[in-house]
Amino acid sequence: QSVLTQPPSVSGTPGQRVTISCSGSGSNIGSNFVYWYQQFPGTAPKLLIYRNNQRPSGVPDRFSGSKSGTSASLAISGLRSEDEADYYCAAWDDSLKVFGTGTKVTVL
Amino acid sequence: QVQLVESGGGLVKPGGSLRLSCTASGFIFSDYYMSWIRQAPGQGLEWVAYISNSASTIYYADSVKGRFTISRDNAKNSLYLQMNSLRADDTAVYYCAREGSLDYWGQGTLVTVSS
Numbered sequence: 001q002s003v004l005t006q007p008p009s010v011s012g013t014p015g016q017r018v019t020i021s022c023s024g025s026g027s028n029i030g031s032n033f034v035y036w037y038q039q040f041p042g043t044a045p046k047l048l049i050y051r052n053n054q055r056p057s058g059v060p061d062r063f064s065g066s067k068s069g070t071s072a073s074l075a076i077s078g079l080r081s082e083d084e085a086d087y088y089c090a091a092w093d094d095s096l097k098v099f100g101t102g103t104k105v106t107v108l
Numbered sequence: 109q110v111q112l113v114e115s116g117g118g119l120v121k122p123g124g125s126l127r128l129s130c131t132a133s134g135f136i137f138s139d140y141y142m143s144w145i146r147q148a149p150g151q152g153l154e155w156v157a158y159i160s161n162s163a164s165t166i167y168y169a170d171s172v173k174g175r176f177t178i179s180r181d182n183a184k185n186s187l188y189l190q191m192n193s194l195r196a197d198d199t200a201v202y203y204c205a206r207e208g209s210l211d212y213w214g215q216g217t218l219v220t221v222s223s
Contacts, residue, residue: 035209037153044203044213045153056211088153090210095167097143097155 003028004089004100011106012079020103022072022089032092034072036065039086048087049074081107110134110212112204117217124194124221130187130204130214138182141165141207144189146200147216154200157189158207172198194221 005023012018022034036049047056049065052072062083064075072091076083084107089100116128130142144156157178158167166178177190187204201216 037210039153044216045210046213047209047211050209050211056209090153090155096169097158097167099145099153099155102152 003093003098004091006087006089006100006103008101009104009106011108012076013108014079014081016079017075017077018079018105019076020074020087020089020105022074022100024070024072024091024093024098026070028070028091028093028098029067029072030070034065034067035090036063036074037088037090039088041086045088076105079107083107110206112206112212112214114202114204114214114217117202117219119220119222120194121223122195122221125190125192126194126219128189128191128202128204128217128219130189132185132187132206135206137180137185142180142187143205143207143210144178144187144202145205145210145213146198146202146219148197148200151200156202159187191219194219196221 010018033051037045038048039045048063052067053065062078066073087103111133113131120126141160143158146154146156156169156172159178175193179188199221201218203216204214206212
């Protein structure tokens with residue numbers, strides 16, 4: 001059961017900047033690192049951001065992560081059509097790993 | 109290159125059992141913690157279980173505790189998920205992923221629980 005809350009959907013036009021929020025609590029986001037994953041239909045998720053704001057090699061710098069208190073955000077700047085996908089945040093909550101509810105990004 | 113390949117999924121009746129396997133290559137398997145994550149059709153991601161590299165630390169989601177068992181064989185570079193007392197709501201694609209950051213995922217294996 002998800003305990004991290006994300007907006008169901010966000011949309012933007014090409015070139016725009018969009019942000020996805022991830023709201024948690026002191027026991028998860030407030031105490032641990034946040035991770036972000038990108039998933040295209042029918043494929044496995046891919047790590048996008050680790051340890052709040054670190055990008056794995058190969059992830060464009062258009063993607064950035066931040067965390068403040070019990071919330072985190074993923075920003076996509078210079079939105080492109082290939083960014084249309086589902087995005088999930090995740091964090092540890094004591095001995096449980098919790099995922100966000102997921103956000104579908106639509107490029108108009 | 110790092111590869112994770114799941115197998116063992118299929119159709120099973122409610123109350124039945126299934127054992128999933130995940131074969132790893134391209135990295136030193138015994139150095140890494142691992143997790144199973146599942147995704148029900150049209151739904152979001154749900155973490156299922158976690159195991160340390162030596163299997164000394166194991167965690168389960170409340171939804172599977174007492175029914176599922178995660179294990180590993182470092183000599184065979186393999187991760188397992190024994191699933192018992194399966195229910196319809198266990199129907200999902202099951203992924204194995206490398207911990208630290210879940211930086212590598214397998215392609216997933218579909219488990220369908222239906223009579």
